Amino acid sequence: MTMSRDFRSGDVFHYPYLWRWQRERGETEGRKDRPVCVVIAVRGGAGDATHLALLAISNRPPGAEQTALEIPEIECRRGGLGEWKRAWITVSEYNYDIAERSYYLAPDEPNLGRFSKPFMMRLAAEVAPLFARKGARVDRGD
Numbered sequence: 001m002t003m004s005r006d007f008r009s010g011d012v013f014h015y016p017y018l019w020r021w022q023r024e025r026g027e028t029e030g031r032k033d034r035p036v037c038v039v040i041a042v043r044g045g046a047g048d049a050t051h052l053a054l055l056a057i058s059n060r061p062p063g064a065e066q067t068a069l070e071i072p073e074i075e076c077r078r079g080g081l082g083e084w085k086r087a088w089i090t091v092s093e094y095n096y097d098i099a100e101r102s103y104y105l106a107p108d109e110p111n112l113g114r115f116s117k118p119f120m121m122r123l124a125a126e127v128a129p130l131f132a133r134k135g136a137r138v139d140r141g142d
Contacts, residue, residue, distance in 0.1 A: 005107060007041040007050055007099060010115040012079040016104050017056045020093045023138050035081060035112060037089055039127055050099035056090045067092035069126050075119045080112025091126045097140040
């Protein structure tokens with residue numbers, strides 16, 4: 001598939017996010033499209049592919065097994081989530097996908113919005129330990 005869009009850190013769009021608990025039950029598909037945020041977008045490697053780390057966004061407070069960061073109201077508006085009174089971004093797991101090989105990313109689908117650089121820097125500090133944590137990554141290219 002030819003990907004006609006560039007992905008940048010902070011982009012917010014709809015995606016069928018697969019939760020870790022769903023994967024552990026043997027599920028392979030996200031149950032619904034939900035807003036996600038690109039926390040990392042790295043282009044390179046075989047075929048000059050775009051590797052994405054995506055974090056789920058919810059309007060429900062996190063469960064006891066999750067760690068999440070509440071999204072400030074101004075960032076909700078920037079991210080295209082202005083109708084939500086409160087929102088959280090999960091920082092205890094992430095979906096990994098390769099844009100050019102993805103079954104779930106539409107090449108021309110517009111973003112809902114984009115979080116600011118200062119918010120993304122704060123988010124990056126929260127997420128950094130996540131990438132070393134075993135089991136936090138849910139591969140979507142399998």
